[in-house]
Amino acid sequence: MASAADDAEKLWCEVERLEKELAACEEQIREKEKTLAKVRQSEAAKAAQAVLEELVKDVSNGDCLVRRIAGDALLLQQIATHLRKVLRAPVVLVADDGERLHLMALSPQNCKTALPANTVMAELTKMLGGKGGGRPDFAQGVAPRSGDVDAILHKMYEFIKQHLV
Numbered sequence: 001m002a003s004a005a006d007d008a009e010k011l012w013c014e015v016e017r018l019e020k021e022l023a024a025c026e027e028q029i030r031e032k033e034k035t036l037a038k039v040r041q042s043e044a045a046k047a048a049q050a051v052l053e054e055l056v057k058d059v060s061n062g063d064c065l066v067r068r069i070a071g072d073a074l075l076l077q078q079i080a081t082h083l084r085k086v087l088r089a090p091v092v093l094v095a096d097d098g099e100r101l102h103l104m105a106l107s108p109q110n111c112k113t114a115l116p117a118n119t120v121m122a123e124l125t126k127m128l129g130g131k132g133g134g135r136p137d138f139a140q141g142v143a144p145r146s147g148d149v150d151a152i153l154h155k156m157y158e159f160i161k162q163h164l165v
Helices: 004-059 073-083 117-128 149-164
Strands: 065-070 091-096 100-106 131-134 138-144
Touching: 004 065, 004 073, 065 149, 073 091, 073 100, 073 138, 091 117, 091 149, 100 117, 117 131, 117 138, 117 149
Parallel strands: 065 091
Antiparallel strands: 091 100, 100 138, 131 138
């Protein structure tokens, strides 16, 4: 017949085995999360490239650009990285991921004093009921999905045009 000490030792061994198994599972989860992050980054880069082809045509003429796109904050970051190279006028992009709106404003060197991106973002987040901020050349934010976003973006376009005159 097993003693209480033997039972306790068996339970302790089982606990140690389960702790090791849990640690191994947690490590697998961390590795899978890293892999998923890399895949998401890669997918965002591919999606950004498709969107960029159209956007670059629009920003190369020197007119400001205010546009709504399907996507998330990661997509906006990828787009911003590429647009900065060809930017001649302010750009405002709103990415709708189905749950909320991700906002981005860019201002080129020649517009940073006349209309900084952080000023554009402050106005946009006020219109959309969101939050955001940033620097004179780049700002980002987030807002809930509500109201007529397209009408607000039209007002944003008018706001930018008015301040660049």
